[in-house]
């Protein structure tokens with residue numbers, strides 16, 4: 001079975017990350033890494049309730065899902081020997097994006113992303129910020145030149161969305177497309 005890594009960081013749009021998680025766990029082994037800030041944003045933006053990381057982990061447990069906290073720098077994904085078919089960071093904060101652009105591997109998320117880049121594995125980063133400064137854009141350009149796929153969490157309307165779920169599904173479908181994962185989460189142009 002293929003194995004994908006998903007990191008959720010403390011940018012707005014954590015629900016998009018959860019939707020990616022839902023799709024991935026249907027067919028693949030998944031390694032989820034959450035940052036401390038993401039746990040705060042999850043509490044603020046969603047209806048999920050949990051006491052702490054351990055409680056979060058227990059609530060989300062399924063057999064094909066392993067969950068780590070960013071502080072677990074000794075966890076398997078920190079090593080290039082941990083085989084994966086690719087990594088997603090959805091949503092990706094500007095802070096985490098900047099650290100990855102500079103190889104500043106100070107936690108399990110930035111280290112795992114650094115590993116993906118050095119091992120030439122697919123890395124998909126979905127930043128969420130507005131407006132974007134030249135610093136943000138330069139860091140994204142740097143990563144794009146290294147082969148990282150930048151998939152900003154943007155709105156689109158050509159698929160005629162009617163609900164927030166339609167908007168989320170479109171973005172998630174596009175993100176999965178970038179990893180080559182079959183999906184019919186949105187109506188493709190000309191379909």
Ligand SMILES: Cc1cc2nc3c(=O)[nH]c(=O)nc-3n(C[C@H](O)[C@H](O)[C@H](O)COP(=O)(O)O)c2cc1C
Pocket residue numbers: 008009010011012013035036037038040041044092093094095096128129
């Ligand atoms: C409710 C909330 C929304 C946030 N939204 C964003 C965002 O959209 N983009 C961003 O870069 N940072 C955002 N932040 C700030 C990040 O959480 C902060 O920079 C944090 O240090 C990121 O840490 P992490 O990358 O380790 O998760 C938000 C913070 C809060 C509390």
